[in-house]
Amino acid sequence: NAGVTQTPKFQVLKTGQSMTLQCAQDMNHEYMSWYRQDPGMGLRLIHYSVGAGITDQGEVPNGYNVSRSTTEDFPLRLLSAAPSQTSVYFCASGRGQGHTEAFFGQGTRLTVV
Amino acid sequence: GDSVTQMEGPVTLSEEAFLTINCTYTATGYPSLFWYVQYPGEGLQLLLKATKADDKGSNKGFEATYRKETTSFHLEKGSVQVSDSAVYFCALSDRSNTDKLIFGTGTRLQVFP
Numbered sequence: 062n063a064g065v066t067q068t069p070k071f072q073v074l075k076t077g078q079s080m081t082l083q084c085a086q087d088m089n090h091e092y093m094s095w096y097r098q099d100p101g102m103g104l105r106l107i108h109y110s111v112g113a114g115i116t117d118q119g120e121v122p123n124g125y126n127v128s129r130s131t132t133e134d135f136p137l138r139l140l141s142a143a144p145s146q147t148s149v150y151f152c153a154s155g156r157g158q159g160h161t162e163a164f165f166g167q168g169t170r171l172t173v174v
Numbered sequence: 175g176d177s178v179t180q181m182e183g184p185v186t187l188s189e190e191a192f193l194t195i196n197c198t199y200t201a202t203g204y205p206s207l208f209w210y211v212q213y214p215g216e217g218l219q220l221l222l223k224a225t226k227a228d229d230k231g232s233n234k235g236f237e238a239t240y241r242k243e244t245t246s247f248h249l250e251k252g253s254v255q256v257s258d259s260a261v262y263f264c265a266l267s268d269r270s271n272t273d274k275l276i277f278g279t280g281t282r283l284q285v286f287p
Contacts, residue, residue: 092273103277111272151217155273160206160225163273165217
């Protein structure tokens with residue numbers, strides 16, 4: 062049982078480049094989300110999805126796109142990378158009941174130069 | 175909007191010392207409250223939770239009680255171990271049909287032998 066799998070683990074981008082961070086879960090969870098973790102700021106919600114075909118914005122959505130074509134996958138796209146997007150990105154999934162456990166991937170450390 | 179405030183770290187303790195990490199919250203409704211732990215190089219994992227007032231969550235010797243009157247959810251452990259060294263995050267969920275979490279900034283705990 063793999064849980065939540067994120068790829069890649071590390072990535073360096075040049076300003077203006079685009080890329081997709083992959084996230085997959087094998088627990089049949091309806092709810093998936095992306096957070097970014099920055100020093101002194103905790104984790105902040107970027108985008109989330111309550112099921113296939115449904116996505117919504119979180120606290121810091123600018124510069125990121127998401128889609129949810131299947132229950133298992135929830136990729137995060139950086140359209141034109143900026144140094145301000147240097148961060149550690151975490152994908153999470155859960156049953157979407159508001160009081161149940163969220164399961165996190167191991168994170169992607171992204172550096173934009 | 176909803177928010178979580180937790181004490182800044184790092185918290186440095188000797189093995190077998192008593193641990194308290196303070197967490198207070200602001201919420202319009204009746205949130206569920208969580209403590210997540212992040213070990214070095216890993217994603218977050220649930221440590222404990224409480225879903226209603228006066229509930230006590232406990233796991234691995236850690237405890238926290240949901241105090242509605244003081245809007246607090248302080249994390250305690252009677253005797254810490256070196257293996258408890260990690261970053262601890264307090265979080266709340268608004269109990270909607272999502273698992274959207276609002277995190278505090280995190281508190282780094284360092285335990286020395």
